[in-house]
């Protein structure tokens with residue numbers, strides 16, 4: 108008898124986990140394109156690409172054409188200012204920086220309307236998190252020069268609100284139900300504001316291909332934006348007869364989600380034991396890493412006899428995503444683990460040392476970026 112498939116849905120506001128086999132289903136069900144050899148060769152070589160952490164995309168070909176013709180293109184993403192950076196938010200931030208290095212202008216949004224709608228955080232309270240989050244991405248290498256980046260807070264950006272109202276009239280109950288299911292109305296509104304964020308590069312500057320690097324759980328927002336952009340395009344066409352400068356359909360790249368350190372769901376601000384923040388005391392980070400779920404056996408003897416299961420191990424995963432640059436060493440450690448030649452204690456210790464080194468180094472760089480972040484967000 109055929110194995111019954113797990114009921115699958117994608118909710119950008121929940122802390123759901125996605126099993127490895129679900130990525131294939133997502134590709135098929137939602138018409139996501141695979142990042143194959145051709146895309147890999149055209150993107151900047153980095154670990155997310157080499158290790159297939161970025162696995163899917165929409166409309167990347169528009170970006171490649173723009174690069175080839177030396178035409179402008181944009182990379183757009185943002186952060187909900189509801190707490191400090193963690194490993195989940197790090198992935199998207201590094202992707203934005205990489206696309207900026209590839210020649211795209213970076214558009215970075217502090218999504219304070221979403222933090223109000225989703226978490227009830229007033230704009231003024233989200234301000235300090237916004238500055239802190241922005242300082243993080245500056246420390247990771249985002250170049251904030253006006254010709255290379257545009258940074259805004261949703262609550263302060265009229266272009267975004269205007270776009271939200273304009274496309275809002277095209278949104279139907281059926282569309283939101285099909286994409287998001289039943290949600291509080293404010294979340295639908297926040298999703299519409301995000302449509303405005305994603306279209307901002309094309310409204311503010313000029314129509315241009317746009318890539319939005321996100322975790323796969325954010326795909327509903329991308330689908331909504333593409334759908335509304337198509338409808339909006341038709342709407343203008345009706346009114347003006349001749350359409351000049353029509354928008355490009357915004358594209359995206361999708362990365363796989365990191366599960367929580369404790370092995371539950373994804374790393375989420377909603378579950379403090381599933382992640383550590385970049386601002387947390389070193390002792391607390393160390394403690395959480397020591398308690399992380401591994402694929403190890405009950406004791407040393409069993410580990411030597413049966414070998415470990417690195418594919419289930421959070422230590423192995425965070426090394427793969429962020430803390431082991433050397434592909435060969437990573438592959439080697441996988442082998443050693445499976446053969447029972449690597450013990451969890453020593454491997455965890457090595458991982459903790461790498462994480463702490465990164466955090467300390469990052470904090471030093473970030474400290475120097477706080478004033479710049481305040482200035483960019485126009486906060487005294």
Ligand code: SF4
Pocket residue numbers: 401402403415416417420421422423444445449450451452454455
């Ligand atoms: S040896 Fe390393 S990779 Fe293997 S299960 Fe233990 S911590 Fe994970």
